[in-house]
Amino acid sequence: MIVTATPGIKQIVREVWKPLALLFVWDVIVTATYFIIPFTAPSLPLTLFGSALVLFLGFRSNSAYQRWWEGRGLWGLMINASRNLARQARNLLPEEAREAKRAIVLHQIAYVHALRCQLRRQKPDTDVTRFLSKGDPALARANIANGLLDGTGRRIDDARRRGWIDTIQQAAMEAVLVDIANAQGGMERLKNTPLPVQYRFFPTLFTHLMCLLLPIGLVETMGLATPLGSTVAGLMFLAVLAIGDDLVDPFDNSPHDLPLSAMCRTIEIDLLQAIGDPAPPPLAPDKAGILW
Amino acid sequence: MIVTATPGIKQIVREVWKPLALLFVWDVIVTATYFIIPFTAPSLPLTLFGSALVLFLGFRSNSAYQRWWEGRGLWGLMINASRNLARQARNLLPEEAREAKRAIVLHQIAYVHALRCQLRRQKPDTDVTRFLSKGDPALARANIANGLLDGTGRRIDDARRRGWIDTIQQAAMEAVLVDIANAQGGMERLKNTPLPVQYRFFPTLFTHLMCLLLPIGLVETMGLATPLGSTVAGLMFLAVLAIGDDLVDPFDNSPHDLPLSAMCRTIEIDLLQAIGDPAPPPLAPDKAGILW
Amino acid sequence: MIVTATPGIKQIVREVWKPLALLFVWDVIVTATYFIIPFTAPSLPLTLFGSALVLFLGFRSNSAYQRWWEGRGLWGLMINASRNLARQARNLLPEEAREAKRAIVLHQIAYVHALRCQLRRQKPDTDVTRFLSKGDPALARANIANGLLDGTGRRIDDARRRGWIDTIQQAAMEAVLVDIANAQGGMERLKNTPLPVQYRFFPTLFTHLMCLLLPIGLVETMGLATPLGSTVAGLMFLAVLAIGDDLVDPFDNSPHDLPLSAMCRTIEIDLLQAIGDPAPPPLAPDKAGILW
Amino acid sequence: MIVTATPGIKQIVREVWKPLALLFVWDVIVTATYFIIPFTAPSLPLTLFGSALVLFLGFRSNSAYQRWWEGRGLWGLMINASRNLARQARNLLPEEAREAKRAIVLHQIAYVHALRCQLRRQKPDTDVTRFLSKGDPALARANIANGLLDGTGRRIDDARRRGWIDTIQQAAMEAVLVDIANAQGGMERLKNTPLPVQYRFFPTLFTHLMCLLLPIGLVETMGLATPLGSTVAGLMFLAVLAIGDDLVDPFDNSPHDLPLSAMCRTIEIDLLQAIGDPAPPPLAPDKAGILW
Amino acid sequence: MIVTATPGIKQIVREVWKPLALLFVWDVIVTATYFIIPFTAPSLPLTLFGSALVLFLGFRSNSAYQRWWEGRGLWGLMINASRNLARQARNLLPEEAREAKRAIVLHQIAYVHALRCQLRRQKPDTDVTRFLSKGDPALARANIANGLLDGTGRRIDDARRRGWIDTIQQAAMEAVLVDIANAQGGMERLKNTPLPVQYRFFPTLFTHLMCLLLPIGLVETMGLATPLGSTVAGLMFLAVLAIGDDLVDPFDNSPHDLPLSAMCRTIEIDLLQAIGDPAPPPLAPDKAGILW
Structure with a gap:
C-alpha cells in the first residue's frame, strides 16, 4: 500500500506513461487523418x-x-x-x-x-x-x-x-x-x-474502444486541440479502469495491495x-x- | 465460475455472437431503408x-x-x-x-x-x-x-x-x-x-426496444457508419443485461454460477x-x- | 410473489394497459393540438x-x-x-x-x-x-x-x-x-x-407531471411519431414508479408480496x-x- | 410520522406554498426583465x-x-x-x-x-x-x-x-x-x-443558487412559459432538499420524525x-x- | 466537529476564499484573453x-x-x-x-x-x-x-x-x-x-484540470458572464473535493474530525x-x- 500523503510524481508517471503515450499517438493519427481526408463523426453515440x-x-x-x-x-x-x-x-x-x-x-x-x-x-x-x-x-x-x-x-x-x-x-x-x-x-x-468474468472482460474492452472512438468523435469540433482534449478525457477512463485492476485482489503482493x-x-x-x-x-x- | 485470468476470445464469441449478428442485421436494414426512403428521427427521446x-x-x-x-x-x-x-x-x-x-x-x-x-x-x-x-x-x-x-x-x-x-x-x-x-x-x-418480476420483465423489454430504436435515432447523423456505431452501443446494453441474467442465480449449475x-x-x-x-x-x- | 420464469403477457398487459391507454390518448391529443395550433416547446427543461x-x-x-x-x-x-x-x-x-x-x-x-x-x-x-x-x-x-x-x-x-x-x-x-x-x-x-411521506407523494406527482410534459416537449422534433415515442418513454417512468409501490410493503397479501x-x-x-x-x-x- | 396513505393536499400545500410563491415571483421578474431588456444566457453551465x-x-x-x-x-x-x-x-x-x-x-x-x-x-x-x-x-x-x-x-x-x-x-x-x-x-x-457541516451548508446554498439561475438560463428558449417551467423544476430541487432536512434528525419531535x-x-x-x-x-x- | 446549526459565514469564507479567489482570477484571465485573441472551444468534451x-x-x-x-x-x-x-x-x-x-x-x-x-x-x-x-x-x-x-x-x-x-x-x-x-x-x-492512492491523487488532479478548462469551454457562449458562471460551477467541484479531504480521516484533530x-x-x-x-x-x- 502506498502510504505517502501525496504520491510522488515519479510513481504516477511510471504507472501511466505507457497508456498515455499510446493514447496520444492515436489521437495525433486521427487528427492528422482528419486534416488530410476530412470525415464527419457525430458525437451523440459517444455521449x-x-x-x-x-x-x-x-x-x-x-x-x-x-x-x-x-x-x-x-x-x-x-x-x-x-x-x-x-x-x-x-x-x-x-x-x-x-x-x-x-x-x-x-x-x-x-x-x-x-x-x-x-x-x-x-x-x-x-x-x-x-x-x-x-x-x-x-x-x-x-x-x-x-x-x-x-x-x-x-x-x-x-x-x-x-x-x-x-x-x-x-x-x-x-x-x-x-x-x-x-x-x-x-x-x-x-x-x-475473482470478480465475475463479465466485469473483467467488458470494462476493459469498452474502455479501450472508448479511447479509440474519442478522437474520431471530437476532431470535427475540436480541430487541432483534439489530441490534448481526448488524451485527457481518455486518461480519466483509463485511470478508473486501473483502479479496478489494482484493488480487486487485496492480497496480491503488488504496490497497491494491503x-x-x-x-x-x-x-x-x-x-x-x-x-x-x-x-x-x-x-x-x-x-x-x-x-x- | 470462469476463473481464467482473461477469458478466451472463443468463450466470449460463443456467448455473444448470436445477439451481435441479429443486432447488426437490424442495423443494416434500418440504414438501407434510410437511404431508400429517408426519414427523420430526432435523438432527444433516445437520450x-x-x-x-x-x-x-x-x-x-x-x-x-x-x-x-x-x-x-x-x-x-x-x-x-x-x-x-x-x-x-x-x-x-x-x-x-x-x-x-x-x-x-x-x-x-x-x-x-x-x-x-x-x-x-x-x-x-x-x-x-x-x-x-x-x-x-x-x-x-x-x-x-x-x-x-x-x-x-x-x-x-x-x-x-x-x-x-x-x-x-x-x-x-x-x-x-x-x-x-x-x-x-x-x-x-x-x-x-427470484428477483421481483418487474426486474425480470422490464429490463429485457426495454433493452430490446433500445436496440431496435438505436439505429433509427442514429442513422440521420451517422449515415453509413450507423450499423457499426449502433451495434457497438447495443452490445454494451446487451452485455449489462446478460450480467444480470448470469449472476442472479448463483447456484444454477451454469458456467457463471459459483x-x-x-x-x-x-x-x-x-x-x-x-x-x-x-x-x-x-x-x-x-x-x-x-x-x- | 410471481414465480413463473417469464411472466405471462396477460399478467403484464392486465397491469399496465390502463395507464398505457391514458398516456397514449394524451399524447395523441397533444400531437393533434400541435398540428392545429403550432407551439414551440424547448426540450432543455425536460432533460x-x-x-x-x-x-x-x-x-x-x-x-x-x-x-x-x-x-x-x-x-x-x-x-x-x-x-x-x-x-x-x-x-x-x-x-x-x-x-x-x-x-x-x-x-x-x-x-x-x-x-x-x-x-x-x-x-x-x-x-x-x-x-x-x-x-x-x-x-x-x-x-x-x-x-x-x-x-x-x-x-x-x-x-x-x-x-x-x-x-x-x-x-x-x-x-x-x-x-x-x-x-x-x-x-x-x-x-x-411506511416510506417517509415525501417518497410517497413527490415521485407520483413528478412522474405524472413528466408524462404530461413529455409529448409537449417532443412534438416539435418528433412530429407524427410523438404518440409512439412519448408513450414508450412514459411507460418506462411509470414502470419504475410501479415497482416502488409494489415492493414497498412486502407483507401486503398482493401478487407482488412475499x-x-x-x-x-x-x-x-x-x-x-x-x-x-x-x-x-x-x-x-x-x-x-x-x-x- | 405522517401515516396517511396519501398525505392530504392541505399538508403538502402548507409545507411548500412559501418557497413555491417566492420561486414563482422570481421567475416572473426574470421573464419580465427579459422582455424589457433582452439578454442571452447559455444553458450549458446550467446542465x-x-x-x-x-x-x-x-x-x-x-x-x-x-x-x-x-x-x-x-x-x-x-x-x-x-x-x-x-x-x-x-x-x-x-x-x-x-x-x-x-x-x-x-x-x-x-x-x-x-x-x-x-x-x-x-x-x-x-x-x-x-x-x-x-x-x-x-x-x-x-x-x-x-x-x-x-x-x-x-x-x-x-x-x-x-x-x-x-x-x-x-x-x-x-x-x-x-x-x-x-x-x-x-x-x-x-x-x-449532525451531518458534516458541508452537507448542511453547501446543498442549501447551491439549491437556492440553482433556483435563481434556472429562469435566467431558460427564458431565452422558453419565453413566456418560463415562470411555469422553472417553478416546476425548482420545486423538485427544493423537494429533495427538504427531504434531507426533514429526515436527518429522526428524534426531532416534528411531523416528520419517528x-x-x-x-x-x-x-x-x-x-x-x-x-x-x-x-x-x-x-x-x-x-x-x-x-x- | 462543527456543531452550530448553520455554520457562520465567517467560517465558510475563511475556508473557501483562497481557491475562490484563484479561480476567479483565472476565469477573468481566460475571458480577457478571449476578447483579445478569440478562440473556439467546443463544450462536448467538457460534458x-x-x-x-x-x-x-x-x-x-x-x-x-x-x-x-x-x-x-x-x-x-x-x-x-x-x-x-x-x-x-x-x-x-x-x-x-x-x-x-x-x-x-x-x-x-x-x-x-x-x-x-x-x-x-x-x-x-x-x-x-x-x-x-x-x-x-x-x-x-x-x-x-x-x-x-x-x-x-x-x-x-x-x-x-x-x-x-x-x-x-x-x-x-x-x-x-x-x-x-x-x-x-x-x-x-x-x-x-488511507484511501487507496488513486483516490487521493486523481480526483485532485482532475478537479483542478476541470477548473482550468471550465472558462475555456464556457467563454464562447457566456461571454462576459464567464468569470461568474465558471467560478460558481468550479466552486461546487472544489466543495465536493474538499469534503473528501475533510472527512477521510475522522481522528485528525481538525475542525472537521469527530x-x-x-x-x-x-x-x-x-x-x-x-x-x-x-x-x-x-x-x-x-x-x-x-x-x-
Whole structure:
C-alpha cells in the first residue's frame, strides 16, 4: 500500500506513461487523418456510449474498492482476535501454565505469518517456522494456517484436561478461535473468488474502444486541440479502469495491495509485549513510500 | 465460475455472437431503408430513454451481483463452520470417542454435498451417500441436508449423555450448528426467491426496444457508419443485461454460477486432514477454464 | 410473489394497459393540438427535469426493493430459527419429555402462522388454532404471536424446573427465542413504518407531471411519431414508479408480496418431519404463477 | 410520522406554498426583465451545474434517509429487547419473586419513556415517573435512562444473590441489557452527530443558487412559459432538499420524525400484558394523520 | 466537529476564499484573453469530462463520509461497552470488592483517554495519567491502550481467583472486553489505512484540470458572464473535493474530525456517576462552534 500523503510524481508517471503515450499517438493519427481526408463523426453515440461506460466502470471500481476494504476489515478482525487470544491466554491460564501460555501466543504469531504467505501464494517463510518445532504436524497440512489453529484448539483443550481452566473459560477462548477461523475464511473467499468474468472482460474492452472512438468523435469540433482534449478525457477512463485492476485482489503482493507484512508485524509486537517478550520495531514504508 | 485470468476470445464469441449478428442485421436494414426512403428521427427521446434504461439496468446488475456475492459469502460461512465443527469434535471429545468424532466429521462432509445437490436441484449423488449408512433416516426427509444436521445434533447430545462433554461444550458445538443452519437457510432464500418480476420483465423489454430504436435515432447523423456505431452501443446494453441474467442465480449449475463442487471438495480436504485421513486433491478448472 | 420464469403477457398487459391507454390518448391529443395550433416547446427543461426524476425514482425503487429483500431475509431467519428450535427441543430434551418436545414444536408452527396473519392484517385462521388448545392465554393478547413465544419460553423453563435440561441448555434455547423475537420485531418494523411521506407523494406527482410534459416537449422534433415515442418513454417512468409501490410493503397479501403462506408451509414440513410426524406437501404457485 | 396513505393536499400545500410563491415571483421578474431588456444566457453551465447538484442532493437525502431508517431500526431493537427482558424476567425468575419480576418489567417501561424524553430533549414526563418511586437514584443521573438500566442490572444481580437464578441465567439476562445499552448508544449517536457541516451548508446554498439561475438560463428558449417551467423544476430541487432536512434528525419531535410515543406505548402494552396487567390502547394518528 | 446549526459565514469564507479567489482570477484571465485573441472551444468534451468527474468525486466523498460515520459508530460502540463494563463491575462484583470495582471503572476512563491520544497521534495527556499509578506497566507498551485493556482483564481474573465472581460472570465481562478490543481495532484500521492512492491523487488532479478548462469551454457562449458562471460551477467541484479531504480521516484533530474529547468526557461522566463519584460537566463547543 502506498502510504505517502501525496504520491510522488515519479510513481504516477511510471504507472501511466505507457497508456498515455499510446493514447496520444492515436489521437495525433486521427487528427492528422482528419486534416488530410476530412470525415464527419457525430458525437451523440459517444455521449450514449460514454454514459453507459461510466456506469459500468463506476460499478466495477466500486466493487473492487469494497473487496479491498473488506480485506482490510478482515485483517483488522484478525488483529483484534489475536489480541483477545493473547489476553485470555495470559489472564485465564494460571501462573503454573507459563509454558502453555507462551506456546499459544507464539503459535498465533506463526499462524498469521502462515496465513499471509498462503494469501500471497508464497511458500511459508522463516517468520512462520521461527516459532514452530520442526515436526509440527500443521506443516504437513494442505492449509497450514488451518492446521496451526487446530493445534491451538488442542492446546486449549489440554489446559482444560489438566484443570487449568474450566469448560466455561474454554468456551470463551474457543469463541475467539471461531472469530479467527471466520476471518481466515473471509480472506480465502476474497482470494479465491475473482470478480465475475463479465466485469473483467467488458470494462476493459469498452474502455479501450472508448479511447479509440474519442478522437474520431471530437476532431470535427475540436480541430487541432483534439489530441490534448481526448488524451485527457481518455486518461480519466483509463485511470478508473486501473483502479479496478489494482484493488480487486487485496492480497496480491503488488504496490497497491494491503500491507500484510506490516500488519503481521503489528500483531507480533502486540503479542510479544503482552507476554513480556522483547518486540521488533514496526515495519516502515520503503523508499518508494510503499508499506508491504 | 470462469476463473481464467482473461477469458478466451472463443468463450466470449460463443456467448455473444448470436445477439451481435441479429443486432447488426437490424442495423443494416434500418440504414438501407434510410437511404431508400429517408426519414427523420430526432435523438432527444433516445437520450431520455437511454438514461432511464441505464439506471434500470444498473440497478438490476447491481442486485444480481449482490446476490451472487452473498451466495459466495454464505458458502464461505459454511466452509468456516465446517472447520469449526471438525476442530471442536476433534478437540472437545475425548480419545475414547474416536468413532463419534469420525462420524460427526464424515457426516458434515455428506451434509455439504447434500446441500450442493439440493441447491442445484440435483438428486443426491454418490458424494452424499459415500459416508452414510444405507438406512440413514435423513435420506427420507424432504430436506435431506436438514435431516443430516439433526443427526449431528443428536450425535453431539449423545456424547453429552455419555459424559464425554458437558453441557457447556455442547452449547459451544450447538452454536456452530446454528451457524450452519443459518448459512443453509440463507442459500435456500437466494435459491427460492427470484428477483421481483418487474426486474425480470422490464429490463429485457426495454433493452430490446433500445436496440431496435438505436439505429433509427442514429442513422440521420451517422449515415453509413450507423450499423457499426449502433451495434457497438447495443452490445454494451446487451452485455449489462446478460450480467444480470448470469449472476442472479448463483447456484444454477451454469458456467457463471459459483464453484459449489470445488468448495465442497475444499471442505472435504480440510475435514479429512483434520481427522488424519487421506484427502483427495482439490478440484481444478476444466479445459474451458470453468471451475464447477 | 410471481414465480413463473417469464411472466405471462396477460399478467403484464392486465397491469399496465390502463395507464398505457391514458398516456397514449394524451399524447395523441397533444400531437393533434400541435398540428392545429403550432407551439414551440424547448426540450432543455425536460432533460433537467428528467434527470432529477430519474434520481428520485431510482432512490425510491431502490429503497422499496431493499425493504422487500429485508422482509425476505427476516423470514429466512425465522425459518432458520424455527429449525434450530425444533432440533434443540428434539435433541436436548430427554426421551421422557416426549410430550413437551411435541408441544414446543407444534406451538412454533402455530406461532409462524399467527405471525403471518398479523403481518397481513388478517384474523388468525385455522392454521393458527389447529395446534393450540382452546383456552391458550396467548389468544387473548393484543399480539398473539408474542404471547405464543412467551408460552414457549415458559415451556422451556418448565423443562428446566423438572430437571430435564440444565440452565446452560436453557440459555442455548433461550438464545433461539431471542433470534425469533428479533426477526418478528424486524417484520413489524417493516409493516408499521411506511416510506417517509415525501417518497410517497413527490415521485407520483413528478412522474405524472413528466408524462404530461413529455409529448409537449417532443412534438416539435418528433412530429407524427410523438404518440409512439412519448408513450414508450412514459411507460418506462411509470414502470419504475410501479415497482416502488409494489415492493414497498412486502407483507401486503398482493401478487407482488412475499410468499408468506408458502414459507409457513415450509416451516411446517421441516418441523413436523423433525419430530417424525406426517407432513403436508409444499405449496405450489396458483394458475397465474403466483405463490402466496 | 405522517401515516396517511396519501398525505392530504392541505399538508403538502402548507409545507411548500412559501418557497413555491417566492420561486414563482422570481421567475416572473426574470421573464419580465427579459422582455424589457433582452439578454442571452447559455444553458450549458446550467446542465453541468444541475448534474453536480443532483449528485450532491441525492447523496444528502440518501444519507438522511439512512439515518432515519437506522433510528427506526434501533427503536425496533429496543422493542425486541424489552420483550426479551420481560419474557426472561417472567420465565426465569421463580413464582416467589413476583415483586422482583414486576419491578424489572415496570422499570423497563419507565426506561423507554425516559429515553424518549432524552432523545427529544424534553424533561422526563409523567410516563417516566409513573412507575418509579420518588427517590429513585436514577433520577439524579445526568443520563436518567442509563441510571434506570443500572438499576435493572442491580435488581437482576439481587435475584442471583437470593438464589432465584443462577449465574448462567443472569448472563442470559445481562446479554439483553447489553442489547438495550447498545440500542440506546446508537440512538444517542444519531442524535448527537449532525451531518458534516458541508452537507448542511453547501446543498442549501447551491439549491437556492440553482433556483435563481434556472429562469435566467431558460427564458431565452422558453419565453413566456418560463415562470411555469422553472417553478416546476425548482420545486423538485427544493423537494429533495427538504427531504434531507426533514429526515436527518429522526428524534426531532416534528411531523416528520419517528413515532417515538407510539413505539413506547407498544412496548408498554406488550410488557404489561406479559405480566398480566391491564394495558392502555395503542396510540392512534392525530387528525392531521400524524403519529407521534 | 462543527456543531452550530448553520455554520457562520465567517467560517465558510475563511475556508473557501483562497481557491475562490484563484479561480476567479483565472476565469477573468481566460475571458480577457478571449476578447483579445478569440478562440473556439467546443463544450462536448467538457460534458463528457464533467460527468466522469462527478462520478469520481461522488464515489470519493461517499467513501470519505462512510469512513467518518464508521469512525463515529465505533466510538459509539466504545461508549456502550464502557457503560456495560461499569454496570457489570458494579453489579456482579460483591460489596467487599469496592476497591476492585473502582479500579476497573477508573482504568476504563484512562483507557479511552489513552486511545484518544493514540488516534490523534498525541502523547498521552494528564487525562490518561490522572487515574493511573506511576509504574503502571501499560505505560511501557507500544500500544498503551492495549496494555490498559490487558490490565483490566487481569483485574477481572483476579476477582475470579478471589471467588468474587465465578467463571460465567467472568465470561460475561470478558465478552465486553472483546467488544472494546474490536472497537479499538476498527478505529486503528481507519487511522492506519488511507484511501487507496488513486483516490487521493486523481480526483485532485482532475478537479483542478476541470477548473482550468471550465472558462475555456464556457467563454464562447457566456461571454462576459464567464468569470461568474465558471467560478460558481468550479466552486461546487472544489466543495465536493474538499469534503473528501475533510472527512477521510475522522481522528485528525481538525475542525472537521469527530469530537473525541467530548465523547471521552461523556464516558467519564457516565462512569463516574455509575460508581457514585462527582462528575465534571460535559464539554461544550468553543466560540467558533467547534466541539473537539
